[in-house]
Amino acid sequence: MNFKLKVWRQPDGKSRGQFLAIDAKDISPDMSFLEMLDVVNERLIEAGDEPIAFDNDCREGICGMCGCLVNGFAHGHERGTTLCQLHMRSFTDGETIVIEPWRAKAFPVLKDLVVDRSAFDKIIQSGGFIAVTTGGVPDANAMLVSKDAADLAMDAAACIGCGACVAACPNASAMLFTSAKVSQFALLPQGQPERVDRVRNMVSTMEKAGFGACSNHLECAAACPKEVSADFIAKLNRELMKAYLVK
Numbered sequence: 618m619n620f621k622l623k624v625w626r627q628p629d630g631k632s633r634g635q636f637l638a639i640d641a642k643d644i645s646p647d648m649s650f651l652e653m654l655d656v657v658n659e660r661l662i663e664a665g666d667e668p669i670a671f672d673n674d675c676r677e678g679i680c681g682m683c684g685c686l687v688n689g690f691a692h693g694h695e696r697g698t699t700l701c702q703l704h705m706r707s708f709t710d711g712e713t714i715v716i717e718p719w720r721a722k723a724f725p726v727l728k729d730l731v732v733d734r735s736a737f738d739k740i741i742q743s744g745g746f747i748a749v750t751t752g753g754v755p756d757a758n759a760m761l762v763s764k765d766a767a768d769l770a771m772d773a774a775a776c777i778g779c780g781a782c783v784a785a786c787p788n789a790s791a792m793l794f795t796s797a798k799v800s801q802f803a804l805l806p807q808g809q810p811e812r813v814d815r816v817r818n819m820v821s822t823m824e825k826a827g828f829g830a831c832s833n834h835l836e837c838a839a840a841c842p843k844e845v846s847a848d849f850i851a852k853l854n855r856e857l858m859k860a861y862l863v864k
Contacts, residue, residue, distance in 0.1 A: 618644045618710045622657065624669055625717040627726050630733075634726065636715070639669075646706035650693065651676060651683060653705055670729035676701040678842065681777030684784070685730045686717045691781035691840040699779065699842040719780050721789035723827040736826040737778050740795055743822040744815035766804050773801040775843040785840035788829030793837040795823050796853035797845050803856055813863050816856040 620641040627634030641657050648656070651673050658668035674682035678699040685700060687693040693703040708714065716730065724732040776797035783789050799816050802808030808815070831850060838847040 618646055618705060618708070620644060620653075620705075620708065620711070621713045623713060623715045624729070626667075626669070626729055627718075628728065630725050630727055634729075636717075641714075644705050646704070648705050649676070649701055650687070650703040650705065651701045670727075670731045672731050673701060678702045679777065681779035684719065684779045684781055686715075686719065686784060688715050691719075691784045692779070692842050696839070697842060697844050699777075702842075719784035721780075721783045721828070723789065723791070724780060724783060732780070734778070734780050736828070737780065737791070737794060739826060740791065740819050740822050741778075741798060744799075744811070744818035760806055762805060770801050770804040772846065773797045773804065773849055776801075776841075776845050777843060779842060781840045781842060782837035782845075783828065785836040786829065786831075787834055787836065788832055790831045790837070791823050791826070791828040792831035792850045792853065793841065793845060793847060795819055796849040799856055800849045800852050803852070812856070813860045816853065817860050820853070820857055 622639040622641050623636045624639055625634055626637045639657060639661070641653060644653050644656065651671070654669060654671055661668050671685065672682045674680040676683070678701060681699075683700040684692060687700070687703070692698055692700045693707070695703055695707055718724075718726050718730045719732045719734075721732075723736040724734055726732050774797070776794060778794060780794075782793040783791050799819055802815060803812055833847075835847050838845065
C-alpha cells in the first residue's frame with residue numbers, strides 16, 4: 618500500500634510548525650499506524666532527514682502514551698482503538714493521511730506530534746490517590762464492595778489518560794478524564810475518607826491547567842479508545858456539588 622502523508626513538523630515548542638508532505642510507500646496492510654511511522658522514519662534517516670517525533674510505549678493499547686489526530690480524528694477513525702492498534706488496512710490505498718498533534722492550550726507541542734501532557738499528572742497528584750494509613754494488609758473480603766459498584770469503578774479506571782478526550786472536545790475540556798479519576802475512587806469504600814477534598818482539588822487543578830469547560834458535545838466519549846462513558850461527567854458534577862454543600 619502507498620500513502621501520501623501530510624505530517625505536522627515543529628522543531629520545538631517555541632518555533633512555528635507546518636504540514637510537510639511525505640510519501641509512505643510499500644506499506645504492509647498488517648502494520649499498525651505506529652509501525653508505518655517507524656518505516657517512514659527509517660527512510661527519512663537513511664535520506665539524512667529528521668525523523669518524525671511521536672509518543673509511544675507499550676503498543677498494546679494500555680499505556681496511553683501514543684496519540685495524535687489522524688484525518689481529524691483522535692487515534693484515527695476506528696472507534697474504541699488506540700493509535701498503536703489502528704492498522705493500515707483500514708485506510709484506502711493511495712489515500713492522503715493528515716497527521717497532527719493534540720490541539721489544546723493545556724497540551725503544548727514539544728516537537729512534531731509530541732505534546733506535554735503533564736497537566737494530567739498534576740490533576741491526579743492533586744487528589745487522585747488515597748493517603749489514609751490503613752495499617753496491615755486486610756483480608757481481601759474484609760471490606761465488602763457490591764458488584765455493581767466494583768464494575769462501575771472498573772469502568773472508570775479503564776481510562777488510560779491518553780488525552781484523546783481533550784483533543785476531540787471543541788473546548789479542550791478534561792472533564793471525562795477528571796471524572797473517571799474522581800469516580801473510580803468515589804465509588805469504592807476505600808475512597809470515602811478523602812472524597813470531598815479529592816473532587817474539589819482535582820477540579821480546581823483542572824481549571825488552573827487551562828482546560829476548557831464541558832458543554833456536553835460528548836465528542837470526548839466518542840473519541841475515547843477505552844469507551845469511558847460520559848455518564849461519569851454527570852457523577853463528577855454531583856460529587857462537586859455535594860463537596861461544596863459539605864464545606
